[in-house]
Amino acid sequence: MQQDGNGTLMSTQGDGEEAAVKTEKTGRRTKSARPTIRDVSRLAGVSRMTVSRVMSEPERVLPETRDRVLRAIADLGYVPDKAAGSLSSRRTGFIALILPTLTNANFSTVAHGLTEVLREADYHLLIAYTGYDKAEEERQLASLLARRPEAIILTGAAHSRAASRMLLSAEIPVLEAADLSGRPFQHAVGFSNYEVGRVAARHLISRGWRRIGAVGAVQDGQVGDYRGEERIRGFEDELRLSGLSTDLVLRHGSAPVSYAHGAAAISILLQREPAIEAVFAVSDLSAVGVIMECQRRGIDVPASLSVMGFGDFEIGRSINPPLTTIHVDFHALGRRAGAILLDVLAGDSEDEAPHVVDVGLTLIERDSVGRKG
Template sequence: MSQETTPPPRRPLTLRDVSEASGVSEMTVSRVLRNRGEVSEATRSRVLETAKDLGYVPNKIAGALASQRVNLVAVIIPSLSNMVFPEVMMGISDVLDDSPLQPVVGVTNYKPEREEKVLYEMLSWRPSGVIIAGLEHSDASKAMLRAAGIPVVEIMDTDGEAIDSVVGISHRRAGAEMARAIVSARYKRIGFLGTKMPLDHRARKRFEGFTQGLAKAGLEIADQEFYSGGSALAKGREMTEAMLKRTPDLDFLYYSNDMIGAGGLLYCLDNGIDVPGQIGLAGFNGVELLDGLPRQLATMDACRTEIGRAAADIIAKRVSEGAENAAGEKIVLTPQISFGDTLKRLKK
């Protein structure tokens, strides 16, 4: 685990900041943001555009001073159906249970515009901190996070520039590590099966690291299959069947997550395919739910609970010490490969 520091966030924005930037009075800004009173359409548009560019979020706590905070931590994640994030939430709750802080969850469904909306609503209640998945956000979301004046921890991924603090793993390194393990086991005809990745940035980075790792060994992906939608056993079976019928000489399948990998494993076992002799398999995430499968799928633990605990610990310490604007931290965790029963380990 490595740890670095990043510059502290700016102070919270106020109505005066929006007023000065838009060239209208604070009263007019207030009217526009509360949608009260008569304001020309041109002025309204200018104020709203300025507020968005600055990242200003109005305070919904009636009668409160702009600096007042509530004992809530906004936790913004892309999915609750994905088994990864409940474990992250367990880690967050474990830490915050021993503090006055209470996590409140918002779900974005991997949509940047939804993330903007969720973030805007949560920040309007003046939480004490934000924990948010990923490093990729829209310009509007980044502006709000930078302007909030509270601790912000981006989680799950460390391959990029953080707004404040960040806790996670390097997904590019994780993909490269799995490629090295597969190459070391002397597999050569490798297929990749995963989600469509324009918005699943962490899966995309693992894929990039994986292909780069193969390239160092003079190999490239022989076939690939992508799908949209949640992780599912049925989808894994369908994709595996389609790929093996299309490219029957493959000797390894790497899945972007354990759930579709488990579906692929069940397909192979049902069809008498020797795993890992004829074909090897590996997924990602280390989902404990799959421990009851007939064979243990090779995978890599994403350090989910540890990420949640470390992120919550950063928020709790900075709030309790009154150090909301302290320099951010970078905590990089190191996942380990579990070879299971589907990835050969050759004796040296």
């Protein structure tokens, strides 16, 4: 695999049989030329039809002939070119996946779960990332659709009008992952980020805390973590329902959030309200940054400040104190998304009712949240 200039991960496979280049002096293939089915047939001493049959229906070929062809394939490093066949069959074998980032472990886990399911049906992922930028999502979507995937998976449910128009005209299954909105585009597998915020607020309130804050990123035009913003919105609403102030809910910096984001955000909140009692961060990464900054300042977590995150990242389980968080099974989410797409692709998608699956969420109580009194 290699990355193109647009940030899309793509196959380095060549362009077919015509890639076999011969030098004028020797008549031999150059070292850089991609081996072709003709090369395999010559080395194995069989017809090209026999080579094709070995790859598609090996049980119909005599064992001795099949072994000779497979040895030639291995010796030459031959990879069949599926593009030509897909022009007439409309099957490319690719499913596109657009992620906001490649560095977030939970998004990587979604991709792993998807791959496990799709590879069993001989489908492969074509992955792009957007950097949380809607305009970049448009560019990556156009690039991916030009490669004619059989389905596309997008992370989240917030898309520009241009992106929505491209999805409508693509006439392929579309699945939104890691977010559930009231009106999914088509199929959706995820959870309510709004409910994540509400669960976090209820937990901190149940521990007796009243001066409660939260930290997330600023939504800056086209660039923003809309899933994180939904968590903040749910958190604020739950505070209001309990008669508590939202003055300590802070939107700071740009997505994606990080350890540095958490450290900077808690510094601002401590300056605003030194007696703050509890903080929810929209990501464990930011929450860990909060804890590290508290430790640098000599602030005891959780005795002086309770800290809570989202995502159940490994570092949150490993720090001291271990981080209270909200867990979502992103691996199961990826596998479920893959299974739904395989079902849709195997049937008549026009008659297929939309699949909307809530994978749920789980509160993981650890030592970073204390109890008042």
